[in-house]
Amino acid sequence: MKQSLTTAGGATRFVLIIDEFDRPQGRASALFADTIKTLSDHDVPATIVLVGVADSVSELMREHASVERALVQVPMPRMSDSELAQIVEGGLTRVSMSITERALRHITDLSQGLPHYTHLLGLNAGLEANEHRRTEVIPHDVDVAIKRAVEKAQESIKQAHYDATVSPRRDNLFTHVLLACALTKPDARGSFSAAEIRDQIRRITKKDYDIPAFSQHLNDFCDQKRGPILHRMGSPRRYRFRFINPLMQPYVIMHGLSKEIISNSEIR
Missing domain, CATH: 1.10.10.10 (Winged helix-like DNA-binding domain superfamily/Winged helix DNA-binding domain)
Known part of the structure; x- marks a missing residue:
């Protein structure tokens, strides 16, 4: 990989994105760590983005602790309530609808910082309000959305x-x-x-x-x-x-x- 990136790169800097990096185990994990360290030691014109679920880079890179100095950690915290609220209000505004403060707080509380459930609850609450010919989402709509979300969960x-x-x-x-x-x-x-x-x-x-x-x-x-x-x-x-x-x-x-x-x- 080192030779290929150096030869092909020239004046171009490559960006390689490796998703689900928390999944490789054993020899595969060790090879990844060795590869990253080699690229860093030889100043290869490429940036590798590792995407994985873990508490730290140490947990992701169990096989090669020394590789940490070649990495920049970018934690992805859960979204704030205000960010989640923007998702709901933005979606409803697009269809000329609104939501009460109590209903909105209920959705953000349930989402626990995860936009997946914000979208799911917001969508189903909006559909429930629309079925009753209302343009404002109320707490009852969220209660119905919860039952639908449980049914439609992964x-x-x-x-x-x-x-x-x-x-x-x-x-x-x-x-x-x-x-x-x-x-x-x-x-x-x-x-x-x-x-x-x-x-x-x-x-x-x-x-x-x-x-x-x-x-x-x-x-x-x-x-x-x-x-x-x-x-x-x-x-x-x-x-x-x-x-x-x-x-x-x-x-x-x-x-x-x-x-x-x-x-x-x-x-x-």
């Missing part, structure tokens, strides 16, 4: 949620524990502790559960038997958890709303 998301919560026992806590995880406010790295989840479980179930009552549920969510749907970090007694797929968290909340396990007031 099949992989729905299947993962089902696998994580299915149980022959009607009194099982899997659905409630997973919902508590989704409702718990995470830290800057998107993780939360069992102690933080406990408060949400008590709110959802109206029962005084303590950590031993649901700790195995959390462990199961990190295991193949129910996913894994969560990733566990840290050491015993100091474990922290986070959703493996960011799209799962808003889906779990919307599923809880659609099944009336929680109310709108509990997601703020």
